[in-house]
Amino acid sequence: MxxxxxxxxxxxxxxxxxxxxxxxxxxxxxxxxxxxxxxxxxxxxxxxxxxxxxxxxxxxxxxxxxxxxxxxxxxxxxxxxxxxxxxxxxxxxxxxxxxxxxxxxxxxxxxxxxxxxxxxxxxxxxxxxxxxxxxxxxxxxxxxxxxxxxxxxxxxxxxxxxxxxxxxxxxxxxxxxxxxxxxxxxxxxxxxxxxxxxxxxxxxxxxxxxxxxxxxxxxxxxxxxxxxxxxxxxxxxxxxxxxxxxxxxAMGRQMRSDDLRELLERNLDHPRWDDVAKRCLTCGNCTMVCPTCFCTSVEDSSDLAGETASRSRRWDSCFTMDFSYIHGGSVRASARSRYRQWMTHKLAFWVDQFGTSGCVGCGRCITWCPVGIDITEEVRAIRDSGSTEG
Amino acid sequence: MHAPDAMLPRIARIRRRRRESAQVWTLDIEADGTEASGFAPGQFNMLTVFGVGEVPISLSGDPARGTQLVHTIRAVGPVSEALVQLKPGKELGLRGPFGVGWPMAEAAGRDVLLVAGGLGLAPLRPALYRLLAGRHRFGRVRLLYGARGPEDMLFRRELASWQRRADIDIEITVDHAPSGWTGHVGVVPTLIEHAAFDPGNSIALVCGPEIMMRFAIDALRRAGMADAAIYLSTERNMKCAIGQCGHCQFGPTFVCRDGPVFRYDRLRTFLGLKEI
The missing domain is CATH 3.40.640 (Aspartate Aminotransferase; domain 2)
Structure with a gap:
């Protein structure tokens, strides 16, 4: 083994x-x-x-x-x-x-x-x-x-x-x-x-x-x-x-994590997503520093003579417009939907996909967010507002 | 011994190319090792034009003819435009087949309602071939197909020959009709409203633009169909087709791995949400 x-x-x-x-x-x-x-x-x-x-x-x-x-x-x-x-x-x-x-x-x-x-x-x-x-x-x-x-x-x-x-x-x-x-x-x-x-x-x-x-x-x-x-x-x-x-x-932050899957699925239309969208620059820093974010894209190229062509794979981020692009436009065009995608994937849908949360609490996404968006605070805001029916 | 790398394409060659409509072409391709693998109706392949890029394209041919892979492609981006310009004999890259297809086993013994909009007929065609090949195993088979105009319809000769058959009902509607069109005008969901079928013993296979599928599903539910009897084929950006690039997420699912065909009740929560 x-x-x-x-x-x-x-x-x-x-x-x-x-x-x-x-x-x-x-x-x-x-x-x-x-x-x-x-x-x-x-x-x-x-x-x-x-x-x-x-x-x-x-x-x-x-x-x-x-x-x-x-x-x-x-x-x-x-x-x-x-x-x-x-x-x-x-x-x-x-x-x-x-x-x-x-x-x-x-x-x-x-x-x-x-x-x-x-x-x-x-x-x-x-x-x-x-x-x-x-x-x-x-x-x-x-x-x-x-x-x-x-x-x-x-x-x-x-x-x-x-x-x-x-x-x-x-x-x-x-x-x-x-x-x-x-x-x-x-x-x-x-x-x-x-x-x-x-x-x-x-x-x-x-x-x-x-x-x-x-x-x-x-x-x-x-x-x-x-x-x-x-x-x-x-x-x-x-x-x-x-x-x-x-x-x-001495932990700098805390986040209740036992019910995140249910909490976020119940609140996919919560007004807090609009609020965070006003602050989020969709720069993708959080995804680059995150130790579990795994998304990639591929790029094809060829030499000038057309004799060889190759494919490379590079890190990608769900915060880009290209990420969800299909003919006609991006599925997630708004900052609201892209932040929601990142956070609900990380904390909720990762569990469906891989049987574990995608967050390890390292805090990098908080530290390296240029506007200081704090995932623990965003979760708290949704939780404390009284979740909507679902 | 490790499994072969699913990110590595095989070399395939264009065998035949025919135009379906202004923007849509059907390519027959052949690849080494295809005979052994086969495919299930509703599955897709990743097709590469070398030096340009790779796109997911559903299989639109007969699953019984395994050596011949058929893809129907709308030229809407750099890769799909390059694909439809490949001449017979030219090579391309092929990975697949991938994904979960139509529920052919669940359809046995039931009436089957196929609801297609535009290019959505392409991924449903392998299911039709399969239904017709084992016709006695299914109840009534009915295809409801909507296109923008008569000139946008796919597989026109084949549709005409199926329309002459007694063991399949075909209703076609167009959004815009030129003079001389004697068929239905309107969107596909209106065909559902007028179709007579037993909602309790039917299964519906739906494929088309997302907005069309939403309205079609609404019409099916109004007609009395259970959510668990409705299947739809979804589309998302895809880079890997093996659940590792993250692009095709649709709520908790990966369209490439858990779909593209989903039972409606499993996607219901997310299908109604904008930009999910």
């Missing part, structure tokens, strides 16, 4: 009870990066660029956002210096791991003409395995959701699968709740529970910063076994637990 199937089949919330917790130092983390590189992984982690924390290839711990945190609100993101030198003392930035797993542009195939002979040549996914450093609980859930969308049906996506199957996940339990975070409401965090190879919790000890560490897979166990480590002390384990409880208690 492939790795992703194993991960999907793990019931959420079930921990590897027999796995030993160990403590590793900051220096051991560098050894972890080196080891992953040595095993042929392309190591990707958080790093500061353009005044944000993005995910990109990293060589050393020095490239992590040490001592930085992020201040997030609706339409607001600022990097701020921390009082300590925590390596993972921030929430999530504009990037998500879908940038690597469900790549923004993928070449699908080309057609090659050789005299009378015409053939289709599939473009192979790049031959590389990713190791992701610092994956949050909400992001592991987002990946599990994209697994369902892109691999769970009758026609698994070969490009996503190639990138996904060999990936190695170093997860981090969140030590800071962002201002727009609400994973607690979506039951997707802040504690990482499954879908990782190694998990880390950053704690402060007498000797400085260290990490309470667990393996979550056979591969994780092997990698961990080669690192300098010692058994975690009870005090450290308690400290790690406290980190998670503190973060859970």
């Amino acid at each position: 492939s790795l992703w199937m194993t991960r999907l089949s793990q019931p959420p919330g079930k921990r590897h009870t027999m796995v030993e917790k160990v403590t590793v130092t900051v220096d051991a983390l560098q050894a972890l990066l080196d080891q992953l590189k040595g095993r042929g992984y392309r190591v990707i982690g958080p790093t500061v660029r353009d005044q944000t924390i993005v995910y990109d290839e990293i060589d050393s711990l020095a490239e992590l956002p040490r001592g930085w945190t992020d201040e997030q609100e609706g339409g607001h993101y600022r990097l701020v210096r921390r009082e300590d030198d925590a390596l993972f003392g921030f929430a999530v930035g504009p990037h998500s791991w879908k940038k690597f797993l469900h790549a923004p542009i993928v070449e699908l195939w080309k057609v090659v003409r050789n005299g009378e002979d015409v053939s289709i040549v599939a473009e192979s996914p790049p031959d590389q395995r990713f190791a992701f450093i610092g994956v949050r609980a909400c992001e592991l859930h987002a990946i599990a959701i994209q697994d369902r969308v892109l691999l769970g049906g009758q026609y698994p996506d070969s490009h996503y699968r190639a990138r996904r199957e060999g990936a190695f996940f170093v997860a981090i339990n969140c030590g800071e709740a962002g201002g727009t975070c609400f994973c607690q409401s979506m039951n997707t965090g802040p504690a990482v529970e499954s879908g990782y190879d190694i998990s880390l919790t950053e704690i402060v000890t007498e000797s400085g910063r260290s990490f309470v560490t667990e393996a979550g897979s056979e591969a994780g166990l092997q990698v961990l076994a080669a690192l300098p480590r010692r058994p975690a002390m009870d005090e450290e384990i308690a400290q790690a637990k406290a980190v998670i409880s503190r973060t859970a208690a």
Whole structure:
């Protein structure tokens, strides 16, 4: 059974009870990066660029956002210096791991003409395995959701699968709740529970910063076994637990999520959609930063001589007019209908389609909305207005 | 071993091309491996003009003649215009068949009412072939077809030959009639109002522009048909046809995967909403 199937089949919330917790130092983390590189992984982690924390290839711990945190609100993101030198003392930035797993542009195939002979040549996914450093609980859930969308049906996506199957996940339990975070409401965090190879919790000890560490897979166990480590002390384990409880208690946002499917289906004609349409710029930022938004479009092109033609696939957004265009016009021409499409798909109809909500409560859509539209607030407005009969 | 990549087209070739009306053409195409797959009435293929693009087109031919894939196409955009200009022998890309088709098994033993508007006759034609091939298994078969004008009607020779048959009733109406037209004038729903059928033992297959389908369904319900006996074929933008690009959503459904044919009661909530 492939790795992703194993991960999907793990019931959420079930921990590897027999796995030993160990403590590793900051220096051991560098050894972890080196080891992953040595095993042929392309190591990707958080790093500061353009005044944000993005995910990109990293060589050393020095490239992590040490001592930085992020201040997030609706339409607001600022990097701020921390009082300590925590390596993972921030929430999530504009990037998500879908940038690597469900790549923004993928070449699908080309057609090659050789005299009378015409053939289709599939473009192979790049031959590389990713190791992701610092994956949050909400992001592991987002990946599990994209697994369902892109691999769970009758026609698994070969490009996503190639990138996904060999990936190695170093997860981090969140030590800071962002201002727009609400994973607690979506039951997707802040504690990482499954879908990782190694998990880390950053704690402060007498000797400085260290990490309470667990393996979550056979591969994780092997990698961990080669690192300098010692058994975690009870005090450290308690400290790690406290980190998670503190973060859970500090969520910037909340959203009741148990009845969203019914609430939104009952309110597809609610006046709040007109209200949000006055603010929404239909820019599509929310869909680009969302770790689960999966929509794509295809583009065909040919060379000038007409000898070859090719098709590529790129991220698309339900906020564009083109997205729903059929001859005669767009099905969803108004901002009202496009915002409604995005939000009802994410929170309600995703459940019909894939058996899970499409929202993990990461807060990116709130932070990166240029006018600060807040999905939790929009839901609350519909809920509090007394839903219409349906 | 992984399943073949559903995003990869096969090479197909135009075998025959004929004009139905000013904007509409019917293409017969042949592709490798087609014999094995077959298709169900109501299903569609994704057709590619290399270097131009890909569009979903319903199958309009006889499902019993599996080697010959027939598509009836209205040239309304860059891809469909390029498609209808492909000459016999030219190659195109083919993916499919995809989607859920007409409920042929459920139709057995019942009267079958086919309600078509404009190009909507194309996806219904495979169902008609199937009904006529197994004629004894069904009750009365009735086709109600509306076109803008007589010159916009599809499959005219075939319609004329079916009109001579005793085992199928065909009523045709046009929106605008030239002098000399002796048939019905008006929209399709008015044909439903005047058609005699047993609503309790009928199944209705409806395909046409969304607005026409809404009015046709209203007329069927007024005539006493149950929502669960009405089926309609829907249209949305499609890029992948396998439920992964997101474009064809219609409420909670993916038209490509859960449709294009839906039982009306399963889409009722959403069909009445603007811009859903």
